[in-house]
Structure formats: C-alpha cells, structure tokens
Amino acid sequence: MGIFLKIVSIFITYLIYWVSKKSYGRWKLVVLSPILISPIVIILLLVFSHTSYNDYxxxxxxxxxxxxxATVAFAVPMHKHFKLLKRHLFEIIASITVGSAVAIVSSFLYAVWMHLGISLTNSLVPRSITTPVAMDISKTIGGVPTLTAVFVIITGITGTIIGPTLIRLLKIEKSTAKGLMLGMSAHGAGTSKAFEFGELEGTFASLAMITAAVITIILAFTIFPALRSELMI
Incomplete structure (x- = not known):
C-alpha cells in the first residue's frame, strides 16, 4: 500500500503540473501558472481525500x-552566452548585490514592523532566492524551511505579475535589464517568465537567480545577524 501511495503521489503531482502548464501555455494567464495552480489543487485533493500531508x-x-x-540546468544557456555575460559582469554583480541586500533588509524590516516572531522572521528573510537554497538558509538561521518555501512561491508569483507590467510602464528594452530584474525579483518563476521574452532575457535571469543565491548566502550570515541583534528584542 505504501509503494502504491508513493506512485500515486508522484503521478498525481506530475499530472496536475502538466495540465496547468498546458493551460498556461495556451491562455498565458497568471492565475493558471503551475506554481500557483499545482499547490492549490494538491491541497484540495489532500483535504477531500482525507490524506495526510506526510503520506503524500x-x-x-x-x-x-x-x-x-533543475537549477543547475540553467547553466546551459549561460554557457552559450558566456562572452556576453562576461561583458556585463560588473553590472550583473553590482545590481544583484544591491538587489539581494535590499531583499534581506526590506524583509527583515517588514517582519519587525509586523511584530513577527523570530522563527517567522528567519523564515521570511531568504524569500528572494531559489527554493532549495532558500530552504537551506532558513534551516541554518533558525527558520522553518517549509514556511520559507511558501514565502518564495508568493514572491515568485508576485514578481511574475508585477515584473512584466513594470517593464512596459518603464519602457525597458534591454535584454540585460529585463532578465536581471525578473531573475532577481522572482527567481525561478521570474526566470521562466524571462524566457518568454527571449533567450537572452532568460539567460540573464538565470545568472541573476544563481548570483543572488550566492550573494544572499553571504549576506544572510553577515548583514542579517547584525540587523537581528540590533533591532530584535
């Protein structure tokens, strides 16, 4: 029975993802995004089938x-456009460093403003990087990895909604700027969105996501502890 349930869990998860991806590819509506639809449908199935999350x-x-x-696979387009990435190395490092610092500081200040507990604060801080890295950082600094994953998803969905709108309003035309903005603000989901704009946008978004993960790891163990010791009681 255990093996059967495992097979069903994998099959159902893949089926839901496949259907939502096909639907999103046809209608291009954010509400049909797999990152949003898949968790909601799975939660409903678990509730109505009275299946525990642990079993699933x-x-x-x-x-x-x-x-x-999957994250490592983003290195393929990066390798293809290595010379272009090297040409814009300074802009990439500078912009992603600032973006990562702003993400950590703003998340922390928001947590302090909302009087969130230490555990929630630690879970919220690494929300602006790709899920596997964010969960590892969360666990290390005393957060709840599964809760961090939720914050990462919310950030990704929000970024994919607001990002393209800002690109249109600000009339951003450079592939570099589009990709870096989407990769930094919405990590994996933003990178997927960036590839809809073009391969170069997706490549820069991939680099932004990976660079942000590395920089956030450094900042999470330098800036964040200092902020926490100074502002949290």
Missing part, C-alpha cells in the same frame, strides 16, 4: 529532489 510527501518528495538538478 513520502512519495512526492522525490520530485522535490529534482529542484537541485
């Missing part, structure tokens, strides 16, 4: 392990 996760967790290889 014991099977579907193998899909979660693919997050790492």
């Amino acid at each position: 996760y014991n099977g579907a967790k193998w899909l979660s392990y693919l997050l790492g290889p």
Whole structure:
C-alpha cells in the first residue's frame, strides 16, 4: 500500500503540473501558472481525500529532489552566452548585490514592523532566492524551511505579475535589464517568465537567480545577524 501511495503521489503531482502548464501555455494567464495552480489543487485533493500531508510527501518528495538538478540546468544557456555575460559582469554583480541586500533588509524590516516572531522572521528573510537554497538558509538561521518555501512561491508569483507590467510602464528594452530584474525579483518563476521574452532575457535571469543565491548566502550570515541583534528584542 505504501509503494502504491508513493506512485500515486508522484503521478498525481506530475499530472496536475502538466495540465496547468498546458493551460498556461495556451491562455498565458497568471492565475493558471503551475506554481500557483499545482499547490492549490494538491491541497484540495489532500483535504477531500482525507490524506495526510506526510503520506503524500513520502512519495512526492522525490520530485522535490529534482529542484537541485533543475537549477543547475540553467547553466546551459549561460554557457552559450558566456562572452556576453562576461561583458556585463560588473553590472550583473553590482545590481544583484544591491538587489539581494535590499531583499534581506526590506524583509527583515517588514517582519519587525509586523511584530513577527523570530522563527517567522528567519523564515521570511531568504524569500528572494531559489527554493532549495532558500530552504537551506532558513534551516541554518533558525527558520522553518517549509514556511520559507511558501514565502518564495508568493514572491515568485508576485514578481511574475508585477515584473512584466513594470517593464512596459518603464519602457525597458534591454535584454540585460529585463532578465536581471525578473531573475532577481522572482527567481525561478521570474526566470521562466524571462524566457518568454527571449533567450537572452532568460539567460540573464538565470545568472541573476544563481548570483543572488550566492550573494544572499553571504549576506544572510553577515548583514542579517547584525540587523537581528540590533533591532530584535
């Protein structure tokens, strides 16, 4: 029965993702995005079928392990456009460093303003990077990894909604700017959106996402502890 449930969990998860992806590809509506639809449908199925999350996760967790290889796969377009990335190295490092610092500081200040507890604050701070790295940072600094994953998803969805609108309003035309903005603000979801604009946009978004993860790891163990010791009681 356990093996059967694991197989069903993986199959159902993949089926829901596949249907939502096809729907999004046809109508291009944000509300049909797999990152939004998949969790909602799975939660409803678990509730109505009276299946515990632990039972479901014991099977579907193998899909979660693919997050790492999926992130590494972004290196393919980066390698293809390596010379272009090297040409814009300073702009990339400078903009992503500032973006990562702003993400950490703004998240922390918001948590202080809302009087969130230490655990919630630690879970919220790494929300602006890709899920597997964010969860690892959250666990290390005393947060709740699963809660961090939720914050990452919310950030990604928000970024994919607001990002394209800002690009139109600000009349941003450079592939570099589009990609870096979407990759920094919405990580994996933003990178996927960037590839809809073009391969160059997606490549810069991939680099932004990976660079932001590295920089955030550094800042999370330097700036964040200092902020926490000074502003949290």
